[in-house]
Amino acid sequence: AVASVWGLIALRLADDEIIPFNYVSYASELEESSKVVEDGCPGCAVSFSPLHKSIKQLEKAAMKIHMEKKVLQADKWGLNTRERTLKVREMNDRLMMAERAFTNREGLAGRPWYKH
Template sequence: MNLSPILKSIKELEKAAIKINDQRKEIEASKGWRTWKKYQMKVRDMNDRLMMAERAFTDRDGLLGMTWHKHLVSI
């Protein structure tokens, strides 16, 4: 069994998570209304990317045997 593709995908997801977390920290570190206004489009972009990432972990048909459970990551 070759796990290389999934390991590569996990690494890419980790890089993306680190990048967006760094961007979040940059925005949170900015203080004041004028600075916040400067980051308004970055915040919108970040929210859109996070929303799309979350949607990628859902399936309309749900999990096998649990069709009501739409999120594919189950703990």
């Protein structure tokens, strides 16, 4: 079952011109999870404001790249081939770098196999 899932993921990635990462939904999930943690900590002496502010910044950046991605996908024929190839490459590089920013080479404390 796991092998078939990885096979489908590989096919999807190979088939898409632009890497199908969606950081808008990621930011939304982070916001929901942060609220669950905050609600589970009534009376804590911890301010969740910096966390919520960071998530909002991520959401804003995610919306920006999502819109750029939609424009690039919709404008398949507006750019010449070289310009388009460079724009797609730049978009994919940005998406890959964002994904790498969420990883830690050492992994999680006590669970080094979890890198994300």
